[in-house]
Amino acid sequence: MPESTIIKSGHNPDAKCTKPTETFTGDVYLDPIHFDTEAAIANVTFTPCARTHWHTHEKGQMIKVVAGNGWICDKGGVPRRLKTGDVVWAPAGTTHWHGADEGSIMTHFVVGLGRTVWHEAVSDEEYGKKGSS
Template identity: 50%
Template sequence: MAPKMIFVANSRKEGNSTSKGPDNRFTGDVWLDSIFNDKQNTIANVTFSGLKEAYWFCWLTTNFVGARHTHEGGQLIKVLSGSGWVCDRGDKPKRLRVGDTVWCPPGTEHWHGADDESMMSHFVHAHGAVDWLEPVSDEDYKAKK
């Protein structure tokens, strides 16, 4: 028998599903609004606050990004509001704007987050396990300039 679809009413879990992103994965104020999770999928709206300084590695910076990471089955990103950046390891960061959609293939080492002068909210669908790697260096973040 074929699997049945899963319908999540109002695209939200029961109750208040919004929580602060963990400090070991994000810099600055990051908020996660979980929509759906199972063993193979994580679907959420993620908002990077931007527009204020954050403490990171004993110096002040304006990075509002998640740590570099990979997804076992890839990750789909769609920017809902604000602007930001996405970057594969070794590449120059690419600007993200409202409506942009990014597919990160399985195993791609990447990071994404808000611009230093804007917040960014994006819808993400991650497939499989996430492997959190090292934080994005100030040098890597500033390579966008």
């Protein structure tokens, strides 16, 4: 029977923390843990106002905020506040974005299932339409 894998130091030692730019607005740091065709697992840190572009996950996405405050918004909805400890489940096919608040970083542990399809950038106007806390 295969043995479980321990990934030391909070990230894959063979992977490097990266600063993706094509699918994010602002300064974002991606600490990859595991990536294959079934799942993408990472710690992601957003600087104030940084955010993803609109995107959709084939089989859904789980987000757990581990530091700071931020926002999540489903297409057609109003951005909703995220705080440290919050967990989000974005069902399969839900187009959404997430990112940090204006005055805070946000780090989340994220598990995306299946293929991720990236869409257009979230405009400053869309980001500015904050909803409930």
